Amino acid sequence: MTDTANDAIAILGGTGDQGLGLALRFAKAGRPVRIGSRVPERAEAAAREVAAAVPGAKVSGAGNPEATAGAGVVILSVPFEHTATTLKAVKDSLAPGQIVVSMGVPLAAAIGDGAVRTLGVWQGSCAELVASLTPPGVHVVSAFQNVSAHRLRELDHEVACDVVVSGAPEPRKAVMALCALVPGLRAVDGGPLANARIVESVTALLIGLNIRYKVPAGIGIRFTGLPG
């Protein structure tokens, strides 16, 4: 199962706030969701949480490599400092045609500094770091960095946020289509993967705004003047 037509969405780091939020939303939209974790028991517990919140959810929990194998889309939702380790652990489970979604942000919190600043990444961004560590034929797409975990988890409310999706055209379109599964999210064509450099840094700006404006639930972004 290496066909991108495969409906399953694996969420590595799906036990964390933002990963679990996406798992809930995609499960609610009827998509099969596989939650991955370094510790399979934690993934299974998170899967039970999703199943309890979303009646009829097609959700399972497993170790990261098992969750990855054959999933059409693999969302990498681990803290930035675990990005490389996680990718190395699942490398042999990835196959050409799969899409890996990078939603990580190189927040300086990774080295004990603040979350309102970013680190410089040699490759340019977390997404480009991910691309440098994935096998040939696997498509890397950048998305979801600016979406509030808190708002994702409030299943009864829309998530008012645009999602800038960048990467090669075809996989980018596939990930843009995923955004339509979550009420309130709007996909915006973010062009080539390197634009993740900008999108990732916006997350640090949003975290600063959350602090200054005292909005723990999370501030999002919308683009104005888009056609349609």
Next chain:
Amino acid sequence: MTDTANDAIAILGGTGDQGLGLALRFAKAGRPVRIGSRVPERAEAAAREVAAAVPGAKVSGAGNPEATAGAGVVILSVPFEHTATTLKAVKDSLAPGQIVVSMGVPLAAAIGDGAVRTLGVWQGSCAELVASLTPPGVHVVSAFQNVSAHRLRELDHEVACDVVVSGAPEPRKAVMALCALVPGLRAVDGGPLANARIVESVTALLIGLNIRYKVPAGIGIRFTGLPG
């Protein structure tokens, strides 16, 4: 006249699209506007254009140093590659208490590459470059980078865009208050000046979106979830 209470707004590079757009808007709001240019005649011609479009406008044109001297707020609206030269030319006209607004973006167009990418600036951003070149006691604030020149110039329409304003608290507040003069602009507290690194790069992203979505008039941004 070095008091920030001085109502005059100097716009250096006020003959360019975005500078002229701000000149029109501030003049329409009743503020005295001084358009500055390297070539005084061009500044005078731009001032006549503003006067023709805005009946009763308090607007004048002059060389950059003359426009700068004593203005409460000096907006630097020159192409990035002219930032340092312009600041060196007006340095002796700046005095403690004045606010210099950096709206430049280090687009790679400055070196003949595209406008959808940015250059790395040693100081971190155009705004921090500006801060490194201004005399002590002059306050540098970053703002207006993401506002479409085209939409500023359409005086009959609102400009639907948030303006992230960053810098030290007091001058930041003064520039946030300026945003309220332009219908549709909303000031957002962008925290310390270094956040200009993020805000400036967003302009390159917006330019890419304008191209991909064929919106020459310009796409803007709004933050969602802000209180009030």
